[in-house]
Amino acid sequence: xxxxxxxxxxxxxxxxxxxxxxxxxxxxxxxxxxxxxxxxxxxxxxxxxxxxxxxxxxxxxxxxxxxxxxxxxxxxxxxxxxxxxxxxxxxxxxxxxxxxxxxxxxxxxxxxxxxxxxxxxxxxxxxxxxxxxxxxxxxxxxxxxxxxxxxxxxxxxxxxxxxxxxxxxxxxxxxxxxxxxxxxxxxxxxxxxxxxxxxxxxxxxxxxxxxxxxxxxxxxxxxxxxxxxxxxxxxxxxxxxxxxxxxxxxxxxxxxxxxxxxxxxxxxxxxxxxxxxxxxxxxxxxxxxxxxxxxxxxxxxxxxxxxxxxxxxxxxxxxxxxxxxxxxxxxxxxxxxxxxxxxxxxxxxxxxxxxxxxxxxxxxxxxxxxxxxxxxxxxxxxxxxxxxxxxxxxxxxxxxxxxxxxxxxxxxxxxxxxxxxxxxxxxxxxxxxxxxxxxxxxxxxxxxxxxxxxxxxxxxxxxxxxxxxxxxxxxxxxxxxxxxxxxxxxxxxxxxxxxxxxxxxxxxxxxxxxxxxxxxxxxxxxxxxxxxxxxxxxxxxxxxxxxxxxxxxxxxxxxxxxxxxxxxxxxxxxxxxxxxxxxxxxxxxxxxxxxxxxxxxxxxxxxxxxxxxxxxxxxxxxxxxxxxxxxxxxxxxxxxxxxxxxxxxxxxxxxxxxxxxxxxxxxxxxxxxxxxx
Numbered sequence: 001x002x003x004x005x006x007x008x009x010x011x012x013x014x015x016x017x018x019x020x021x022x023x024x025x026x027x028x029x030x031x032x033x034x035x036x037x038x039x040x041x042x043x044x045x046x047x048x049x050x051x052x053x054x055x056x057x058x059x060x061x062x063x064x065x066x067x068x069x070x071x072x073x074x075x076x077x078x079x080x081x082x083x084x085x086x087x088x089x090x091x092x093x094x095x096x097x098x099x100x101x102x103x104x105x106x107x108x109x110x111x112x113x114x115x116x117x118x119x120x121x122x123x124x125x126x127x128x129x130x131x132x133x134x135x136x137x138x139x140x141x142x143x144x145x146x147x148x149x150x151x152x153x154x155x156x157x158x159x160x161x162x163x164x165x166x167x168x169x170x171x172x173x174x175x176x177x178x179x180x181x182x183x184x185x186x187x188x189x190x191x192x193x194x195x196x197x198x199x200x201x202x203x204x205x206x207x208x209x210x211x212x213x214x215x216x217x218x219x220x221x222x223x224x225x226x227x228x229x230x231x232x233x234x235x236x237x238x239x240x241x242x243x244x245x246x247x248x249x250x251x252x253x254x255x256x257x258x259x260x261x262x263x264x265x266x267x268x269x270x271x272x273x274x275x276x277x278x279x280x281x282x283x284x285x286x287x288x289x290x291x292x293x294x295x296x297x298x299x300x301x302x303x304x305x306x307x308x309x310x311x312x313x314x315x316x317x318x319x320x321x322x323x324x325x326x327x328x329x330x331x332x333x334x335x336x337x338x339x340x341x342x343x344x345x346x347x348x349x350x351x352x353x354x355x356x357x358x359x360x361x362x363x364x365x366x367x368x369x370x371x372x373x374x375x376x377x378x379x380x381x382x383x384x385x386x387x388x389x390x391x392x393x394x395x396x397x398x399x400x401x402x403x404x405x406x407x408x409x410x411x412x413x414x415x416x417x418x419x420x421x422x423x424x425x426x427x428x429x430x431x432x433x434x435x436x437x438x439x440x441x442x443x444x445x446x447x448x449x450x451x452x453x454x455x456x457x458x459x460x461x462x463x464x465x466x467x468x469x470x471x472x473x474x475x476x477x478x479x480x481x482x483x484x485x486x487x488x489x490x491x492x493x494x495x496x497x498x499x500x501x502x503x504x505x506x507x508x509x510x511x512x513x514x515x516x517x518x519x520x521x522x523x524x525x526x527x528x529x530x531x532x533x534x535x536x537x538x539x540x541x542x543x544x545x546x547x548x549x550x551x552x553x554x555x556x557x558x559x560x561x562x563x564x565x566x567x568x569x570x571x572x573x574x575x576x577x578x579x580x581x582x583x584x585x586x587x588x589x590x591x592x593x594x595x596x597x598x599x600x601x602x603x604x605x606x607x608x609x610x611x612x613x614x615x616x617x618x619x620x621x622x623x624x625x626x627x628x629x630x631x632x633x634x635x636x637x638x639x640x641x642x643x644x645x646x647x648x649x650x651x652x653x654x655x656x657x658x659x660x661x662x663x664x665x666x667x668x669x670x671x672x673x674x675x676x677x
Contacts, residue, residue: 009043013064020057021203022106027064034065036119037074038090041097048100058107058206060199061127068137069112070120075147078288081279088276094119094153095268098126111202113195116140117177122155125162129205129212130188132180133195140188141177147291148284148637150253152275157267163187164218165227165261169234173250187212222262231258246522246637249278282647286639293626293640294450297480301473308385308414308471309333314378314401316340319418320390321347322446325354328372330475335373335380344374354447381408386471388440390418393541395426406432414464416440421491421542424457424484435461438468441488442477443631444534451630453482453489480627482618486549487542489617489624490631493641495546496667497605498539499555501527502575504597506557511575512586517597520590522635527601528575529583532568536561552667600664603657605634607671609641614673642677650677 013025024047028034051059063069081087101108101123110116110124112132121140124130132138142159144150150172151159160168167186171178180192190208193201213219221230231254238250252274260267278284309332313324316338324336324347338344351372355365373380381387387409389401398417406415415437417427428434439455452472456465465481472479482488487495501518505511505528515526531539540562543554561567561574568574569581576583591597609624618624625640638644645653653674660668 009047011040012043012047014047014051016054016056019203020055021206022051022054022056022059024051024059024061025064026061026070032065032067034063034068034070034120035072035074036070036094036123038077040074041094045093045097045100048097048104052100052104056106058109058203059104060109060111060202060206061101061123062111062202063113065114068114069110069116070123071115072118072120072143075288075291078279078284084276084280087279088272091152091272091275095272098123098153102126107206107208109202109205111198112138112140112180112189113198114138118142118144118151119153119155122151122153122158125155125158129190129208131191131193131198131201131205132183132189133198134180134192135195136179138180139177140180140183141175142172143175143177145173145247145249145253146175146287148247148249148281148287149275149278150249150256150271152271152279154268154271156253156256156271157264160222160257160261161264162212162214164214165221165230165257167218169230169254169257172253173234173238187214227258227261231255243520243522246635247283248281249284252278283637286637286643289639289643290626290629290636293622293629294478296622297451297478297626297630298473300479300481301470302466305466305470307474308467310380310384310386311335311471312337312375312378312380312384312387313390314338314381314387314405315390315418316343316347316374317390317392319442319444319446320388321350322354322444323388323390323418323442324372325351326446327475328368329355329358331371332475333371333373335375335384337375337378337380339376341374341376344376348372348374358447378405378408381405382410384409384413386414386416386468388416388418393419393422393538395422398422398427399430402427402431414438414468416468418442420538421487421545423486424455428457435459436464438465439482439484439488440468440472441482441490443490449631450478451490451627452477452479453627453631454479455482455484455488457484478626478630480618480623480631482627483616485615485617487546489612489627491542492546492617493605493608493612493628494632495539495542496552496608497601498527498531499543499552499558500600500604500667502531502539502555502558504600505575506555509597510588512588513591514597514601515585516588517591517595518601520593521598521602522638524633529585531558532574532576532578532583534568535570536566536568536574599656599660600668603653603660603668606641606645606653607657607668610645610673610677611671613642614671614676645677650674 010029015023026034108127109129110127114137116124121142142151142155163186183189184192190205191201220226234254242250244251256270256274260270311327311332311334313320313336316336324334328334336347355368359365417439420441424439428437431437438460441453443449443451454469469479501514504514511528515528518526540558547554566573569578572578613621613624621642625642628634629636629640654670657668657670
């Protein structure tokens, strides 16, 4: 029987059971998620001295939220930190609270179920032991680098001490999360058990003696001369995916360990000072903004809306097959239709590869395969809540398919097209229920790209739109509401950038140089290589559609390549040659920022983004930035194209466009929307 302690706290509850164990529960008020706000930490700071005076056999720290332990710091408060001095004061206070927890004169255990991330894991590391549930939702990690910072409440010190430098740095530099069993193998948690036994496991852990230490082999990299060698290796690995000017946090973390690792007190001080500098920098500000944009998109998939559970996909090609496989992976019952049995067999084969990669469990893989049903006859259309058309980009072919599909569908079912650029009004002609027709535009590769454009016409049934949006959220994707117009949002903004890159290539500029410039700007892949991977025939098709509506010309080099059958990766030859599916890209020197090539590429994209905002293709600037970041990978550290325009200066950007217009013509004319930014 528990005896409740009378503690004046909104977010924390302290109880003591008959065995003398204290149970400290975080249940943040007026929130569905536990996060370490300033108020939460202040209350914990007041509680710990009282806990230290108690006669108790141990303390178990747990969550009162069913979904998780602690998600990390409350990043909504990051914007309130206006100077590094203010940030340093906040971080040092958090470090001191965690130190008080670490020094309690009794055994302490963190009882982890669900997410345990960032500051939440740092808090758990300040306990002497950790136990975790084996629930699939239990994930542990320190993802701060994704927000432009690194652990600041002592996590960099405690994690390297617990795991050894190499695995600890890998976890922090990657920002990845690990499930409970992998965390136990690393030494991050002491025990893993079903949730129903978690409290017993926590009490058992209180009785364990001694502190955990990594093996001698794991401790060796901290010794001279291995320490500078490991630091050099880590910097080189990080440089492969993050430029130090764009993402300074991982380099700061490596320097922190290289200089102070092994000296805990010095490393605590340096950790706080490092995070205080990073958190007020442009990179962190923009990465936090991108995280908040992601949370906004997640919130658009409203709670309580019925989610389509039976999905019928027409088209077993690369896109249709991958959409079907992803839906089956997320637990939906999926039928996939195609006229070619061999294509359906390839779809199932690719799906099996995806399931084995994601699930690791043979029974889970088989269950997912059982949910994916090849359907040559298309019988699944009559039972589906949602029918997704994913055939080739031909309006006549799509309309002919709808004439066959719609009479066989339930009257309450939703018909969606995965078209990448055709306005819905062109496709809806002849439909009996056009109000239940919309676009669900996935991006390639489906298993990696988070964004799905939810495209609607003015007369769309709101209930159907809400269910389609909920469906996107249910399959762990980000829904972006977009108005029906040529190219929608992402492809419309991306295409001028791609066309300019191919124009430069046609002028004789080395494609590899063009791509290096774009990557130096912060794009995840160069535009020429992207065009090759998407398919030059698809680029040509979308380019023609957009040119017909908005003017301009398709680069002649692109026309010539497609006419010659050089379509990119799919044929093994495009602007690059491909060997076993991999491009042969020559290396070259890093380009300087702000070159004419960079201006021509990026200002075409930025100008089109301004046009889309002016035309309200999406509702506001934040949604536009979110769509372009998650749909194209646009340099996250810049916060989105419109955020980048504001930071670079609207007047300066306009002047650069006018200079380019004078040299290269009307395609660089500043959109009228610049004047209202």
